Amino acid sequence: MQQLQRTLSTLFLCILLTSPTAFTSTSQSKPQDLVRSSCVHARYPRVCVxxxxNYAGPANTPLDLARASLRVSLAHARRASKFLRALSEGGAAAMGKRQQSALRDxxxxxxxxxxxxxxxxDExxxxxxxxxRWQMSxxxxxxxxxxxxxxxxxxxxAGNARPDVKRRITDVARVxxxxxxxxxxxxxxxxxRPKPKPGN
Incomplete structure (x- = not known):
């Protein structure tokens, strides 16, 4: 229940701080202005900016930003996943049984x-x-x-995660x-809006 409340509070915070008017106005901004004006609504604005x-791809529209933010999040999650696999294969022996089980999970x-x-x-x-609307949902x-x-x-x-594990998972959660x-x-x-055809 606590997990669900945190997730819902994040979503509702974004809804309350965002309006279609604000979205439309920022869509015409320069890329860096768009990043800053969009990130101000994020839960972790400094991390967002x-x-x-630093994202290398295009970020000229809110759709670009949404895709870019997902690519960033996916990259962080994959790095964390790789770290956890390596830890479970090479460093779990020094942990207690409960910690080993938690690491596997x-x-x-x-x-x-x-x-x-x-x-x-992909969506x-x-x-x-x-x-x-269905795809956004x-x-x-x-x-x-x-x-x-x-x-x-x-x-x-249960509050006893290794600092390196906690740091990586927290990083993934923020992005x-x-x-x-x-x-x-x-x-x-x-x-x-559909993209204009060449020559139009």
């Missing part, structure tokens, strides 16, 4: 989190006007599930929470 400002949960983020990114890569659901996986991972350690905000901002905009 840092990760999206955490490894599975973060792997699942990465898959949920991948599915969300945003194939948005269509006629199914926009899918993306929000999957990113929320990814956040819950991270919460469940840390709770499994994923920000990604949820960017997706929510996109969802508030309405249907995407």
């Amino acid at each position: 840092r990760t999206l400002s 955490c490894k599975e949960q973060i792997s699942d989190s990465a898959e949920q983020l991948r599915r969300s990114l 945003l890569q194939h948005l269509r006007a006629e199914t926009f 899918n993306a929000q659901t999957w990113v929320s599930a990814a956040l819950t996986d991270g919460d469940t991972c840390l709770e499994g350690f 994923t929470s920000n990604a949820l905000c960017m997706i929510n901002r996109l969802g508030q905009s309405g249907r995407p």
